[in-house]
Amino acid sequence: MAKQTIFYGAHWCPDCDRVKKWLGEHDIEYTFKNTDDSQDIVDEMLEKTDGKHLIPTLDIDGTVVQNPSASELAELYDVSEEATENYHDIVTVGAGPSALAAAIYTTREDLDTVLIEKGVVGGLAAVTDKVDNYPGFPEGVAGLKLAEDLRAQAERFGAQIELGEVTEIKDEGQYKRVVTSDGDFLSRAVLIATGSDYKKLGIPGEEDFYGRGVHYCATCDGAFYRDKKLIVVGGGNSAAQEGLFLTKFASQVDILVRSDQMRASDVLVEKVMSHDKINVHFNTTTEEIVGEENKVVKVIGHDKKTDKDVEFETDGVFVFIGLKPNTQFLQNSDVELDDIGLIKTNRTLETAIPGVFASGDVRSGATMQIASAVGEGATAALMMREYLEAGDQELYS
Amino acid sequence: MAAIKNITVFTTTTCAYCPMVKEWLSKKGLEYEEAVLDKDPARQQEMIDKSGGMTVPVTLVTREDDTEQIVIGFNPGQLASATAQG
Numbered sequence: 001m002a003k004q005t006i007f008y009g010a011h012w013c014p015d016c017d018r019v020k021k022w023l024g025e026h027d028i029e030y031t032f033k034n035t036d037d038s039q040d041i042v043d044e045m046l047e048k049t050d051g052k053h054l055i056p057t058l059d060i061d062g063t064v065v066q067n068p069s070a071s072e073l074a075e076l077y078d079v080s081e082e083a084t085e086n087y088h089d090i091v092t093v094g095a096g097p098s099a100l101a102a103a104i105y106t107t108r109e110d111l112d113t114v115l116i117e118k119g120v121v122g123g124l125a126a127v128t129d130k131v132d133n134y135p136g137f138p139e140g141v142a143g144l145k146l147a148e149d150l151r152a153q154a155e156r157f158g159a160q161i162e163l164g165e166v167t168e169i170k171d172e173g174q175y176k177r178v179v180t181s182d183g184d185f186l187s188r189a190v191l192i193a194t195g196s197d198y199k200k201l202g203i204p205g206e207e208d209f210y211g212r213g214v215h216y217c218a219t220c221d222g223a224f225y226r227d228k229k230l231i232v233v234g235g236g237n238s239a240a241q242e243g244l245f246l247t248k249f250a251s252q253v254d255i256l257v258r259s260d261q262m263r264a265s266d267v268l269v270e271k272v273m274s275h276d277k278i279n280v281h282f283n284t285t286t287e288e289i290v291g292e293e294n295k296v297v298k299v300i301g302h303d304k305k306t307d308k309d310v311e312f313e314t315d316g317v318f319v320f321i322g323l324k325p326n327t328q329f330l331q332n333s334d335v336e337l338d339d340i341g342l343i344k345t346n347r348t349l350e351t352a353i354p355g356v357f358a359s360g361d362v363r364s365g366a367t368m369q370i371a372s373a374v375g376e377g378a379t380a381a382l383m384m385r386e387y388l389e390a391g392d393q394e395l396y397s
Numbered sequence: 398m399a400a401i402k403n404i405t406v407f408t409t410t411t412c413a414y415c416p417m418v419k420e421w422l423s424k425k426g427l428e429y430e431e432a433v434l435d436k437d438p439a440r441q442q443e444m445i446d447k448s449g450g451m452t453v454p455v456t457l458v459t460r461e462d463d464t465e466q467i468v469i470g471f472n473p474g475q476l477a478s479a480t481a482q483g
Contacts, residue, residue, distance in 0.1 A: 117417075118473065119414070119417070119471060120413045120414050120417050120471065121417065122413060126413035127412075127413045127414070129411070143413070144411070144413050147413065163417065163420065163421050163424065163473050164473055165473065165474065181473060181474055181477075182473075210450075211448075211450035211451065211452035211469060212449060212450045212451060212452075213451070215451075215452060217412070217414070217452075219411040219412060219413065220409065220411070220412040220413070220414060220415075220452060220453055220454075221409075221412075221451060221452045221453065222411070223409045223411070223434065223435040224434075224441065224451040224452075294449070316451070
């Protein structure tokens with residue numbers, strides 16, 4: 001049976017952090033008693049230490065040690081001195097704006113934080129040509145630049161970014177095990193900030209011509225369509241913004257909008273409608289992408305007003321029809337999802353698993369805005385700090 | 398498996414996934430050559446011929462026996478198997 005450990009310490013004490021990290025690296029659970037909380041806790045500790053006031057003090061199944069070294073700990077627990085777990089105070093799944101904002105806060109609180117990213121650091125913001133509504137940038141900012149700056153700020157305080165894919169989160173009590181393609185991470189709190197990805201149309205030709213005429217990233221692939229004709233599918237902010245970006249290369253951009261108006265912001269709609277390279281086709285659904293000899297040649301749409309099919313000759317199609325949450329890896333976990341797969345949280349942004357939090361686009365109720373994602377990331381960071389300071393006192397109580 | 402002779406990463410300057418591939422290769426200690434297609438359009442056709450597509454990033458791993466492996470997009474798992482040593 002595992003040894004029971006009572007840990008007397010304080011949150012300002014560097015040796016307490018050192019010992020906590022060592023315990024985490026060996027997957028050893030403990031009850032933390034904060035000596036700043038009450039005189040009773042101090043008296044309890046002093047009784048065990050014959051009046052010697054020194055933290056960290058550990059009571060390991062009745063054996064009391066003060067400020068133990070790694071080798072003393074290894075001997076007491078009968079384990080190897082070297083770490084057996086890749087332990088961090090906080091692991092974030094994803095490294096988009098929300099996770100990066102959280103990391104800026106947690107690292108400044110001296111919480112050892114690692115971010116695991118399977119796609120692009122900065123998330124969807126990084127692949128957005130221009131972000132015009134993020135506060136503090138009167139002229140707007142390139143999405144990639146915003147992402148790079150958020151990353152640099154988080155790294156300046158010590159955030160560590162790992163490239164890999166998280167496949168599972170296991171609740172092991174005090175510790176959470178984050179399983180990735182490159183091995184496991186152990187932490188006391190997890191932030192899921194995996195955001196969302198662009199939806200696919202699910203029409204004939206879309207899969208067949210992916211990357212060969214069908215695209216979901218204008219900043220990535222737009223440059224291949226210099227002086228070509230393009231179709232953009234969608235009527236929201238992304239379709240409008242990326243459609244405008246594509247006019248830098250394309251000779252003509254036709255935007256197919258399913259409803260009778262664009263859902264994009266008024267400023268963007270006005271730019272789109274007045275652009276001489278862009279034609280917007282309302283009430284037009286996208287039915288099929290047709291190719292010949294390995295390249296896209298036309299898109300077949302359906303005009304809902306006339307109830308007739310319409311054909312658009314084109315060299316490529318860019319699809320921006322909305323977002324789907326990146327929560328597939330949580331399907332078999334205890335994290336609760338809503339009907340569309342977004343993560344349900346309580347008021348402290350905590351999921352159904354204690355110590356596992358969610359913020360940004362992936363959270364049920366999110367507004368899908370970078371500024372909101374950043375705000376939620378900061379909130380989640382503060383909630384995780386509270387959880388870490390309070391949560392680990394309850395283990396044996 | 399033959400040793401890696403060279404690695405080429407096809408990119409564009411505005412593509413956010415491209416630096417991720419370069420960072421992944423660098424973290425693994427792998428050297429690579431970069432072809433920036435919007436600055437060097439002459440190499441676009443080479444990338445299209447190799448990958449059969451018009452999307453970046455594309456990573457081309459050539460081994461000493463001249464076998465080639467292509468990874469389209471930033472995919473750590475596929476990059477790991479394409480650059481496996483020994």
